[in-house]
Amino acid sequence: MTAPLCDTSLAITYNDIIAARAAIKGCAVETPLLESQDLNRRTGGRIFLKAECLQIAGSFKFRGAYNRIANLSEDAVKRGVVGWSSGNHAQGLAAAAQMRGSPAKIVMPSDAPGVKIENTKALGGDVVLYNRQTESREEIGRALATELGATLVPSYDDPFIIAGQGTTGAEICDVAASRGAALDAVLVCCGGGGLTAGISVAVAALSPRTAVHTVEPAHYDDTARSLVAGERRANASDAPPSLCDALLAPTPGSLTFPILKKNVRSGLVVSEDEVGEAIRYAFTKLNLVLEPGGAVALAAVLSGKIDTTGKNIAVVLSGGNIDPALFASIIHPKTEEIR
């Protein structure tokens, strides 16, 4: 990173987030921090919703991907980027690469949500599908990168990615402070931990008394258990399927976990039903489209996983890329697909 690493034991410092903010300025959307009368009444607190579902390519992932590409040499930009992702990083990377004029190869599982595959292609990404049961995306991605001389852009375990996602936290802190609210907590969905790690570094610098919590779907609570254990733990290989396709990383990252361990208060866990309820709430009361993985932090608040009474709590709505059929079945369970 160009900024000095004050604490060399961690992948990034707040200076890296300052640099990332400058890099993405005018390219990423400074997404609104929404408030809802209904939600405040229902929770007895003041809830600040960071609407990253309104980000370019529909999730926060654009921030990190753009920051990574902005820090490549001109020559490396021309040679292109390679990434693997079940969907949101794919779209964010494709959008960032398109904006910077860099060719992007994206390795995606053949069972990823159709809308994510289509959107990645629409954003100029050259999509390479693989079979999640029989092939390794890492092997395919590394082979492609070597063949093309392209740069691998990981979805979370990379300092530029973590710093880029961390800009979300800096914006939350700045806007909450401008509204006179001292944040008691920030709730962040967690897959590999890039978003939470970045946000936690921003929060530690800008609002050190604010607690950061991860939120994960049941059976994919590797981060919550790793935080308790003090070392990285993995999800069970036979975990039942989850709607939260964006949050199924098997374990926290090697760069993200030391940051989470230092900065995160605890990990919260929500059920699939609670996620569905949050998606319906966002549809009915907020007029926002959330995908399951993007709704877990809201689900934690709505289902009482954290005390909200009299508290100022920021909730990251991290993404909204969801297949129409699934969304229709969640908001209106009486519908059924015609076969």
Added chain:
Amino acid sequence: MTAPLCDTSLAITYNDIIAARAAIKGCAVETPLLESQDLNRRTGGRIFLKAECLQIAGSFKFRGAYNRIANLSEDAVKRGVVGWSSGNHAQGLAAAAQMRGSPAKIVMPSDAPGVKIENTKALGGDVVLYNRQTESREEIGRALATELGATLVPSYDDPFIIAGQGTTGAEICDVAASRGAALDAVLVCCGGGGLTAGISVAVAALSPRTAVHTVEPAHYDDTARSLVAGERRANASDAPPSLCDALLAPTPGSLTFPILKKNVRSGLVVSEDEVGEAIRYAFTKLNLVLEPGGAVALAAVLSGKIDTTGKNIAVVLSGGNIDPALFASIIHPKTEEIR
């Protein structure tokens, strides 16, 4: 109005919008002016989306209702307000009344979208249902107001309402200017004309070279035809049904039409299919929930009703209160309700 009326031939002047902005500050949401890479690429222009679907109670109507109540005497606030509406004014008025501690009676047709009736009740509105075929909402409303000593709050033909809705236009002009964009046009959905009238007064003051256009659904193009005729024309009484329940006012208002006549360039008209396409686009690419009446201006842009090439165009996304069953059937036409 407290502000001087410079042109006494019209119901409001820009000074009334300045006063309304001060009245709603900190109570209404300053909704974001969103931009979408995809939409800009598709239209060849720069499109600014004013997301009033993120307003309190899910549509711009809160602005006018709040401004009306903020200008009542303390005594009148206590006696309460009465309004009639198919839904969005109902919810906006209920929310504003609840915030100011004023009892609200809302007269709604029994065939209004269920979600709008439920939300009005959830916001503390005392809903009185009537039969649209056999009863007069005006008679019911006036009788209630007389009985209770309450203030009638019309949905568009009122200077405070028009000025309140006009704050939307002032925010659009300010934010577009702060981004260095000279607006070529503003597209606004039109029912009775309160929103367009208010916006047009703000635009005439802040960005006089910007053209204002109304957008209406086919068969309910009373405003477009009135603008051509130079006098108020009505919709046919046997017009086929429309999904755009928010835009079915029979004719432009007596206070709004003189303003529209002076300030509006022309009226655009979109089909029901084009409205559905816009709702799907907002769902897929913007992660926003729009109701049919809230999507007509976006529909006009997507279907090429106005030249967008190289142009800066603001589009008002006026509301997002839609029944889940209808939304599901629009975003995923292969779903069908189980009977």
